[in-house]
Amino acid sequence: MxxxxxxxxxxxxxxxxxxxxxxxxxxxxxxPEQAAGVAARDCPNxxxxxxxxxxxxxxxxxxxxxIQTTLSDGMYIRKEDNSRQ
Amino acid sequence: MFNLFSxxxxxxxxxxxxSMQQELAAIEQRWYTFLSKLEEKYDEVLTAFEAEAPSIYxxxxxxxxxxxxxxxxxxxxxxxxIRKKMQDTAEVQIRNTYRKYDTASYNSPYEWRNxxxxxxxQWEERTNAKRDAAFAKVEQAVSEDLEVQYANxxxxxxQIKNKFTCTQCGCKLTIDRLYFISTYITxxxxxxxxxxxxxxxxxxxxxxxxxxxxxxxxHLYEQYQQHVYNxxxxxxxxxxxGKEAESMYYEKYLRAMFDEMNNIIPDKREQNxxxxxxxxxxxxx
Numbered sequence: 001m002x003x004x005x006x007x008x009x010x011x012x013x014x015x016x017x018x019x020x021x022x023x024x025x026x027x028x029x030x031x032p033e034q035a036a037g038v039a040a041r042d043c044p045n046x047x048x049x050x051x052x053x054x055x056x057x058x059x060x061x062x063x064x065x066x067i068q069t070t071l072s073d074g075m076y077i078r079k080e081d082n083s084r085q
Numbered sequence: 086m087f088n089l090f091s092x093x094x095x096x097x098x099x100x101x102x103x104s105m106q107q108e109l110a111a112i113e114q115r116w117y118t119f120l121s122k123l124e125e126k127y128d129e130v131l132t133a134f135e136a137e138a139p140s141i142y143x144x145x146x147x148x149x150x151x152x153x154x155x156x157x158x159x160x161x162x163x164x165x166x167i168r169k170k171m172q173d174t175a176e177v178q179i180r181n182t183y184r185k186y187d188t189a190s191y192n193s194p195y196e197w198r199n200x201x202x203x204x205x206x207q208w209e210e211r212t213n214a215k216r217d218a219a220f221a222k223v224e225q226a227v228s229e230d231l232e233v234q235y236a237n238x239x240x241x242x243x244q245i246k247n248k249f250t251c252t253q254c255g256c257k258l259t260i261d262r263l264y265f266i267s268t269y270i271t272x273x274x275x276x277x278x279x280x281x282x283x284x285x286x287x288x289x290x291x292x293x294x295x296x297x298x299x300x301x302x303x304h305l306y307e308q309y310q311q312h313v314y315n316x317x318x319x320x321x322x323x324x325x326x327g328k329e330a331e332s333m334y335y336e337k338y339l340r341a342m343f344d345e346m347n348n349i350i351p352d353k354r355e356q357n358x359x360x361x362x363x364x365x366x367x368x369x370x
Contacts (some may be wrong), residue, residue, distance in 0.1 A: 008339065012133030012160070016141055019156035024147065036245045036284035040252040040277055049253045051276040056269065075352050076268040 041066065055083030109197050112178055116201055119174060120208050127167050127212050131219045134160045138223045142230070148289040153227075157220075166214055168209070175205045209265055228300035235297055235349070238290050239263075245284075253277040265290040265350065290350060298345035305338035335368050 009017065012043040042049050043059040043066075054060035060083065071082050138157065145152040183198040246260040253273035258270050258279060269278045288356050299306070312334045314327030343361040347354045 009168075010133065011130075011163075013139045015159045015163075016137050016156055019141065019152050019159060022152075022155055024151050033285040034282070036241075036248075036287065037282050038249040038252060038258060038279045039282070040279045049275075050278045050279055052271040053276060056278060075266070076264070081269075 056081045058083035103265065105194070109182070109186075109194055112182055113197065113201060115205060116174075120171065120204055123167055123171055124208065124212060127164060128215070130163050130167070131158060131215060134222060135219050139226050142223075142227055148285070149292055150227075157223075161216075164212075165238055171205065171328060173206065175202070179205070231293060231297045231300055233287070234293055238293070239360070240336075241284070241286055249279075249281070251275060251277055251279055253279075262289065262352070263287070263350075264352075274324060291353075294346050294349040294353075297349060298342050301345050302338060302342040305334075305341050309334040309338045332369065338363060339368075 010020065040049055043062060043064050045059060045064040046062040048059055048061045050056060051060065056077070057071065058065055071077050071079060073079055134157075138153065140154050142153040144152060176180060179198060179201045186194050193262070198331075242260075242263050248259045249260065250256060251258055251274065254272060254275040254277070256272050256274035258281075259273060260270065260281060264281060264283050267280060267282050270281045271278060279326075309331070312330050314324070314331045316323055316327050318324055339361060343357055346357050350357075
């Protein structure tokens with residue numbers, strides 16, 4: 001009885017259904033789409049903002065470590081962006 | 086001396102030959118019918134693909150169109166399975182039968198084998214051409230969509246490039262180029278490092294660049310394909326000349342394709358050049 005009620009799908013329709021049900025490897029699509037924006041990260045320790053001349057990795061005032069790795073040359077980030085102190 | 090037994094021997098040979106010919110004729114007939122039925126099945130899969138693929142592409146909300154690619158690869162798998170079935174049957178029914186009767190004598194079914202394998206070869210060529218044409222037809226619609234997506238990204242960039250201000254002092258920030266990944270924008274007044282997030286739509290530019298560049302240089306790729314050397318390997322001069330021409334057209338296509346990619350995402354020029362060198366080296370290998 002159940003079979004009679006279920007509409008028979010063609011081969012391509014079954015393939016389509018499978019393709020749509022399969023979970024994506026990696027991450028899912030951001031929903032809703034994230035809009036472009038700007039933010040600044042202040043030091044959570046002393047509240048100071050990060051200025052260009054002080055580098056990106058450490059707070060110039062209290063030494064808080066924003067980024068624990070040493071930066072190397074990339075598309076937009078350069079070695080010079082490491083904080084000196 | 087009296088030649089008493091040769092009559093029987095000849096008769097036996099002639100019977101054997103006749104039975105072999107009957108068997109081969111029956112196999113050949115079955116083989117052609119099998120190929121034609123298999124081609125019908127092949128066409129069915131292709132027709133279903135052409136009918137369903139564009140709508141799947143349209144409905145797919147994923148930026149990399151992964152559902153569409155899963156569907157495409159599933160359908161392609163079906164086509165490969167049909168081709169494999171044909172090859173397996175050719176091995177068992179044609180090649181094995183030929184080996185059985187190939188006695189290096191005058192009645193070796195050499196021509197029979199050639200006829201059957203020619204049919205196999207023609208079947209493969211025909212179905213491959215059909216497959217390429219069907220995929221190209223769907224991909225054409227898909228590629229046109231890439232141009233639309235790219236135009237939308239450029240329009241979005243134009244809208245947002247002067248929209249932001251520094252979160253620290255409120256000074257106007259200029260997004261001076263099409264950043265497709267998060268980056269730091271320095272405030273011209275207070276030097277604060279603002280993190281710019283380009284948003285989901287602009288982020289897809291990185292994945293769009295290559296298919297779009299390939300689409301724009303498709304005519305050069307087709308030109309290259311026409312010059313792929315398929316001639317004899319033992320004629321050294323012809324082989325060298327053929328391969329040189331093939332490499333020249335490939336390089337021409339690849340250079341144009343990467344130039345397009347560099348135009349679309351100039352910030353990845355350095356990485357693209359390394360990729361170009363590797364692809365060129367792989368082709369020459």
